[in-house]
Amino acid sequence: MHRSARRISAVLFDLDDTLLDWSGRVGSWTEITRPHVDNVHDYLTSHGHTLPGKDAFADIYRDIIIDSWAEARRTWESVCFETVLRKSCLHLGLALDQIDFHEVMVAFDYAPIPGVVPFVDTIPVLERLREMDYKIGMITNSMMPMWMRDIELEKYALTPYFDVCITSGDCGTIKPNPAIYQKALDLLDMTPNQALFVGDRPANDIAGAKNAGITSVLFTPPHLNRDLDGVEPDYTITKLTELLPILGKLEEDR
């Protein structure tokens, strides 16, 4: 069936633990991020800025991220990586106008998380959706700009499948704020009624999709057991392939 004749024309996904399987992550968050934070320290010191030791710098960076995300959960405004870097430098009394923050972000040298890979059915499902002429989007609550997360999409060969990809860091708001979903819909020139959203977190993915008026699908992979906390998804799946019969049923029920 051609896209214009269907009710659902776009399938939007969360990224982490929806398209990417984090169950095999190797190392703690601190262990994974610390070499990148050290890269920032190296960049700033090599450009003549006076910093405390790497441990103290990493502590300041971590505390600013923790505070920023706590604030974001209250306000639904996003955490932005560049802002975190600016706040870290400001805290240390560095002259912000002397720092090229794009260069700092490049020096951070973002990389895919060790042990994280697409689920076995991620690419087959995206391939099938593409064959069926669905638009495909991705919305992630990530402070990183999309050009950094693109490094992962490239590595996992996911890039060609997406018509739109949005990080909350770029958008200015986080899920469950309906504004971030609306941004994706606007870019696809679609209405909420034409979209389906798939994500693993009831409190932001599913609650947000409902806030935006989008049909919601909760993905519950075997390694996760998230509390619904009163949120009621329209559908629940344990494998991404289960999306395909749901899409078929939504057309039959029109």
Ligand SMILES: [Mg+2]
């Ligand atoms: Mg997720």
